[in-house]
Amino acid sequence: MTPGKPAARNRTAAWAVWLTIGLVVAGCVAAGVLNNDGDTTVSAPAADERADSVAILQRTSAEQGLCYGWELVDYYDYGAPLNVGSNLGDGVAVEENPGCPRWVQVTANIGYVSESSESNDFARIQVTGSPDIDSADLWQVERGLERLGLTEDVFVDDPGWAVTRAAVMLPLLAAEAEIVPPAAATPTPGAASPSPLPDAGSDLLRDRWGFLLATVGLLLLAALFVTVGVVQRRRQRRVAVPAQRAGAGAAGRTREKA
Numbered sequence: 001m002t003p004g005k006p007a008a009r010n011r012t013a014a015w016a017v018w019l020t021i022g023l024v025v026a027g028c029v030a031a032g033v034l035n036n037d038g039d040t041t042v043s044a045p046a047a048d049e050r051a052d053s054v055a056i057l058q059r060t061s062a063e064q065g066l067c068y069g070w071e072l073v074d075y076y077d078y079g080a081p082l083n084v085g086s087n088l089g090d091g092v093a094v095e096e097n098p099g100c101p102r103w104v105q106v107t108a109n110i111g112y113v114s115e116s117s118e119s120n121d122f123a124r125i126q127v128t129g130s131p132d133i134d135s136a137d138l139w140q141v142e143r144g145l146e147r148l149g150l151t152e153d154v155f156v157d158d159p160g161w162a163v164t165r166a167a168v169m170l171p172l173l174a175a176e177a178e179i180v181p182p183a184a185a186t187p188t189p190g191a192a193s194p195s196p197l198p199d200a201g202s203d204l205l206r207d208r209w210g211f212l213l214a215t216v217g218l219l220l221l222a223a224l225f226v227t228v229g230v231v232q233r234r235r236q237r238r239v240a241v242p243a244q245r246a247g248a249g250a251a252g253r254t255r256e257k258a
Contacts, residue, residue, distance in 0.1 A: 061171075081093075150166050
């Protein structure tokens with residue numbers, strides 16, 4: 001019965017190893033599946049970003065006699081815009097608004113695609129205005145946003161922040177295009193200096209965390225295999241040595257009798 005005990009322990013250890021392997025593999029597969037499509041939700045501007053933008057636009061609109069606003073749209077959502085705002089308030093659009101006979105608005109149309117798609121995320125930025133404003137001037141304002149660093153990549157990385165930042169840049173660009181006279185240069189809190197662009201983060205960690213987790217899991221699995229192999233080898237040697245000694249003793253007694 002004694003020789004059978006190591007074998008039973010080996011079988012128990014083998015079951016434990018295969019169970020661990022199954023759990024690791026299942027976790028890696030689940031992580032890969034959950035991360036396959038990614039998050040395609042377009043983020044709206046934060047409450048403080050909307051409030052600060054409305055305050056700045058209210059002052060410049062009063063000085064220049066022109067309304068300014070923004071509109072954030074999810075390209076794949078065919079309903080109402082995700083968020084709108086203007087000098088009239090958060091949630092109030094300037095387009096076709098009786099309180100704004102003359103207006104300029106920036107519209108950001110954001111499209112996020114799944115990780116399994118061959119297409120890339122995109123942003124389409126457009127500056128529109130009331131009929132009395134020349135389209136060439138609006139085009140100049142639109143190009144000015146990109147010149148100031150508000151590129152399509154920035155809108156893709158943080159659409160809520162980018163669209164409100166673009167809105168507060170409209171008065172400056174409208175004056176540059178001679179649509180309106182320049183606004184007063186009196187500094188205001190929150191508008192004294194532009195804040196730095198948000199950290200876009202690592203695309204590898206953001207889009208491939210599932211695959212990195214799977215790689216770590218496989219490395220741990222390999223280490224587990226090596227450890228189990230060493231332990232089983234040591235157990236086999238401990239069982240084999242007494243057996244060899246017993247065989248050697250039996251052979252010696254046989255020679256003595258002979």
